[in-house]
Amino acid sequence: MKINRFKIFRVYLVFLIGLGILGCQPQSSSVAIPETDQNVQIETEAVPLKGAAKVVCEIEGCIRFDLQTVDTNIDWINQYFVERIQHTEPVAFIKVIQKNPKKAHETHYLDQRTIKVEFMAQRAHLATFALKSSNLPRNHAQPMTHTEYINFDLQQKKRLALHQFLFNGSEQKLLEVMYRANAPWLNKQGIQLQQLKLSDNYYFDSSGLVIVYPAGELAPTAAGMPELKVPYADLKKVIRPEYWAILQQTTS
Structure with a gap:
């Protein structure tokens, strides 16, 4: 009889402890749901990149930098x-002794690099x-330019490669359409x-x-960066x- 009473007491004690733990849990209505990046309307402002040198000089000459980024309301995009930019122009972020600072004022000793x-x-x-x-480059009349388009998925917080937009194995189908x-232009360039x-x-x-190619890849360099367009109807x-x-909302 004593054993049975002890078992009943132990079960009741476990029940009370469990009830106490549940009572300490916050109610679902009181939990704040954070706003995700996918719901944020992006706000941007062009700003100079902090920590970048404007001019870096070495023995062979100098480089003048104009490096600008964007300050948005999404921190991971800013980063x-x-x-x-730091990876593209590492020299702008390395302290270099200006062995001949006078060259910074002489055009023929100066390379000029810009990123925006x-x-x-x-x-x-x-x-x-x-x-x-x-x-x-120094002593050149025309700059070499390049534009890289970067597409982000704000929900996944990452950059999207083109293949991530496509069904698996549909790359060849996209090439065909x-x-x-763009057949008239491609045939003119002799591209099959x-x-x-x-x-x-x-x-x-x-x-x-719009798919963009480097200058000189599909056409002469002087023609700039070729763009091949695929209508939404074919996508x-x-x-x-x-x-x-x-x-598809873009077309409506």
């Missing part, structure tokens, strides 16, 4: 561009920026379908997908539905 980040567009949780760079849409490759430099505008069968639902 992404700071790190990208521009916000282009936001569609729901997709955002596009342009990273524009220019390099004017891109070739058909089997020679064409996808570029990971791309953006979406109001009419469709439905290659774009993943979660992204197509966002992109």
Whole structure:
């Protein structure tokens, strides 16, 4: 009889302890749900990149830097561009003894390098920026320029490569529709379908997908960076539905 009473008491004690623990849990209505980046409307401001030297001189000459980034209301995007520019122009962030500072004022000893980040567009949780760079070597009349388009998924907090927009295995299908849409220009350049490759430099505008190639790859360097466009009507069968639902709103 004593054993039975002890068992009953032990079960009751465990029940009370469990009830006390549950009573200490916060009610679901009191838990704050943080706002995610996918719900944020991006705000941007162009700012000079902190910590970058304006002029760095070595024995062979000097480099003048003009490095600008964007200050947005999303911290991880800000950090992404700071790190990208630091990686692209590491000399601007290294303390170099100016062995001949007079050369900083002499044009024929001066390279000029510029980087600017521009916000282009936001569609729901997709955002596009342009990273524009220019390099004017000493004694050259024209700078070498390049624009890299960067597409972010704000929900996943990462940059999206072109293949991440596509159904698995649909790269060849995209190449075919891109070739058909740009056949007159490509034929003029002597480029056949089997020679064409996808570029990971791309953006979406109001009419469709724009794939960008480096100067000199598909056409003479003097022609700049070629752009091949694919209308939205040709993209439905290659774009993943979660992204197509966002992109098709652009055409409406």
